[in-house]
Amino acid sequence: MKEIKKTVIEKITTHFKEVTAQQHDGNRVDFFIGKEEIPAILFFLKDEMGYNHLSHIACVDWLEEKEFEIVYIVWSYTDKIKIFVHTRVERENPVMDNVDMIWRQANTYEREMKEMYGIEFTGLEAPEEFLLEDWEGPPPMRRDFDTEAYAREKFWERPGREDARDVRETIIERTGEELPDFAKKYKR
Amino acid sequence: MINDKNSQKIVDIIQNFARQHSLWVLAYGTGCGAIELPPTMTSRYDAERLGVRGAATPRQADVLLITGYLTTKTLKRVIRVYEQMQDPKYVIGFGSCTINGGMYWDSYNTIKALDRYMPVDIYINGCMPRPEAVLSGFAKLQKLIQAGKADGAKKYKENLEWYRANQKNVIPNWRMPEYNW
């Protein structure tokens, strides 16, 4: 396992100059790379190294750093290794390269990210509304979107639940644990 | 003779008896509550002995059973299904999500009170209500029907504008056939 991970890292770092690799325990390797290189590295992983299974495309909202982090998770059936490819795009006006010609299923994740985070994918196939029908508000999964205020304003609420609280507050009260700093900042 | 008051009363009693003991349920399995229905229908609790029976399509159904939270997207379909049902029709809201939003009270796409959008005859409380609670809900509905008080459809017809305004408030692109009963 360790040798395989090593060779993978070697291969990638020789082919792509501006990539930083990070080893994890178990069968996981992370790569951090600029957003222009993403299609190239994914193509390389799929065609040259046999990582032909796209497990997931995830998005993380780094509000403080004003960036979105997009993570592509690919898997090889021969190496039995997950590779996480991280990249960052700026939060204002985020544009990303579309990879659904590499994996057809990437289309689903990209459409979801487009609706939930507002990331534009260039040349996305079938860009009409997907999960959110008739949605008019801002992209709801962004961290600066206040769901509670939105819900209170949009949906009529039955009286008698004014004491309803964020579930995190309840947990904190019960266990006495501390909120992390970034969460405190955006605490409702 | 039909207009005669007493004979109309007898007809009403027979009709209400039939309606009461033959409830064809269209279970709109929106949320987690759908999983409570199989035990309700199968041999442990056996709702069929009360005349409760699954219906395949809204055209045949009497009771619309909404089993859990409703996003705006499913609410649209539920309203459509409700309007396709034939009068007399009843709605059972199932679980606390339909009553006050339940655990989804602060969700950006989940409605919090079903009765703002369609006439609910019976709410069954719980998260989720157990089959016993479901059966007691059906029994309560039967009592209402027997007394002739389960008139949700009539309420809907009379207050259609109010319901429509609420529905259109959460569903911006309103595109449905007219309801003109």
Place this chain on the structure above:
Amino acid sequence: MKEILYYTWGAIVSFVVAFSVGITYMGLNRKITARVQNRYGPPWYQNFIDVIKLYSKKTSIHHGVMHHMGPAFIMVTAVVSLLVIPILNGNKFFPNLNFQGDLIFLLYIMVFGPLGMALGAGQTGNPNSAIGVTRGLSQMAGFEIPWVMALVALMIQYKTTSIVDLMNVQVESGRWLMFSSPFAFLAAVMAMLGMFRYAPFDIVGAPQELASGPMSENGGKYLFVMMSAGSVFTFAKLTLYVDIFMGGADNLIILVVKTFTLYLIPMLYGITSPRYRTEQSVRWFWGWPSFFGLLAILQAALF
């Protein structure tokens, strides 16, 4: 004029009897299914309540003229086949048209209604309805073969195509055709499984797959007429089987006993079976049932 009134009266009496017996059978079916599944089950009169409820539905919709007429078509099949099938031996109490029609007429009038209803189902525009209809027609092409083979075997053995003559044969010889033509009976009973459309042949209205198929747009009064037609037709089919295989019946009680015994076959077979796919169902009927039908014809032709 008097004759017409007489026959109309006979039709009404037969209809009422067939309706109440048939609908009780369907209720009993539900009860017995429930008992087999270890449930308490609905009361035996549950289907009466359902029918009254369907009748008392206030509103109903239709998708056009054919859809509106569909249930009337299927009622024609039920009532006319009930009129053609003699209900009791010697044509007692139930005057009807059974000298005017024979078995071949019966075979064809039995598809009149389903086809008419299929047109109604087609007009709804619901894809489930059309799929259900194609399945039903395919299955009909399946089960009609053993059924016709059984009937042809009886016809050539007793040199008649009339149901009354077949009943008279059994009354005179005192022997049921079920025993003297066992292969024909086997083939006919296997065809009956398809005719009743209980599992494993319930591919037409499979509620989980097709949302009750051809009936998926029918509610209220339309479903009421269809359900009544179904119960009348159930009784008519069972009576036909009793007439030609089990020696008919001298009075209503014997008829009810015999028909219910026969009804248990598709019912119990259905309770314990899953569902076939369409082509499996069609091929099943062209397999063993048709083989027994062939044996029946051989028996009739050679002995």
Place this chain on the structure above:
Amino acid sequence: MNMIYILFTLMFGGAILTFLAHKVSGLLRDTLFVLTVLASTVLFYTKIHTGDTVDFSISGLSLQWGINAYGRIFSMIVLGLGVMASFYSVSYMKGKERLGYFYFNFLISLMSMMGILMSHDLVSFFIFWEMMTWSSYFIVIYNGKNVQRSGINYIIFSALGAYAMLMAIVMVYAHTQSLMIPDMMQAFPFFPAAYKIWLPILFLTAFTVKAAMMPLHVWAPDAYADSPMAYTSVFSGALSKMGIYGMIMVFVTMVNYLPDDTWFRETIAWLGAITAIMATLWAIAQDDARKLLAWSSVAQLGYIITGVAVGTPLAMLSALFLSVMHALFKATLFMAVGAIEKQTGTTKFTEVTGLIRKMPWTFISSLLAIIGLAGIPPLGGFVGKWMLYESLINSNHYILVIAIFFASTSAFLYCYKFLFGFFLGQEEKEWEHVKEAPALMVLPMIIMATLLLVFGVFPGIVLKPIDLGMQTLGYSTTAGTFWSMSGLFNEWGNQIMMRPLAYAIGGTFLFFLIILTVKGFKETRYVTTKDISSSGEVPLEHENLTFSEGFYQPFLRAVCPVMKRRMMTYYQGFGQGMEAFFDYLRRVYSGNGQTYAIYVIVFVVILLLFKNSLFG
């Protein structure tokens, strides 16, 4: 001058005048065309009586034309359909090209069919037969599409039949020195044994090509589908019946005298049944209405052939009755397809849906025709089917009756497909502009559909002339023993009375229809076909949910083993084999002088070697 001469002069002259009038004006041409058909029909039914004959001779051959009661049955089909189809085609063909050509051939084929029915001698029979073939061939290729496939196939098979018939005629003439059909029939029992076998086979080859029986049917589906619908109604309704006309004559006069006719009859009857089954299965698989109806025509002719081949009086009655009924319902259906083609421009089930509210009269007439085709009481088709089944059961054809029953049960599948594909299903925006066809097209359909209903309840109307015709063929009268005005009987004395049954059906239907309509009349609404219970979805305007692709896929999967083999592939294989064989033979001509020299030397050597045995 004899009326028979006038009839033929009228039709032929009318044809030529119509052709010429095309150059002058369209209205004149149409008027002349319709008038010719109408006038000859009126003339035939008012002035020409059963038994009229006319003798003449051309260059020593004495010929005779006349009409007997048997021919009159078929003249009913030819002229009746001719009148209906001529009105229809005036409207249907409006705006198409080369109408003079079309009408000319139309009239010539009507005339030649009348000629076949009225020829009492083999020469004019053959000539009219060829005229019929050629005129119909010219109409098959009128559209100019698929000429290779449909036109060439048709003419090749027709030529095969014609050669067979010519050979038979020569054989008859060589033996009897007479060309009269009655002479041939009288002389047949005294023919040599080989003649007795070969004559019916040769004649049947000619007739079964037109009747599209199993090994010789491959031309029929394409030819029916590719000719203009106005003519296909005549083509499938009347022209194919000429084959039946001939077959019945062969069976009645020749096969009866065969030393062992059972095998002969059984073979033909089974071929008919197999035709019916296979054509039905192929009809189910079609997605084009014209193809579907074409295959269905082949299947229906299969029943008729079976009835003819079985040959008991009841079977013959049923075959003739079915011929009339088939002419009625198949012509109606082809006309309906033509109307839809004219209004929408396509005949594919996968393209057109939901025309019922736009073309109600077309729907009603095709509904009645389909009920007749499926053989559902109380329409005419049922009467014919009933007699066919009873005759097969009574004459101990037990397996045959199952085969026929299978074919007619499977026929429900394509019957439903026809009605559903065009008229039912979701109504689409694309076809919103469609309007009912012109009255001239609708009226013939309505009339024929109504006739189907009338003949179903009172089959005696048709059975009476059929009975007279059968008496001409040597059967004893069947009136009273097998049929009455509205009743039918089989040989065992079982009966079916159509009138009370029709009343019962109609009465029950009306009663429950009234209940359905009156109950909650105000609370019953019409909703559009977009408003369906499909899991709460509302289909968009352009979304069509009609189920029309792969309509009977499960059924076809169940029967696919029998549908793997097609007759056409055998013929193609035969053709390719012949081509390869002659290609091989052609190598003899190598073009090399030395090879030819070797041939000469080898030939001389052989001659020398076998000189004694050959010339000695």
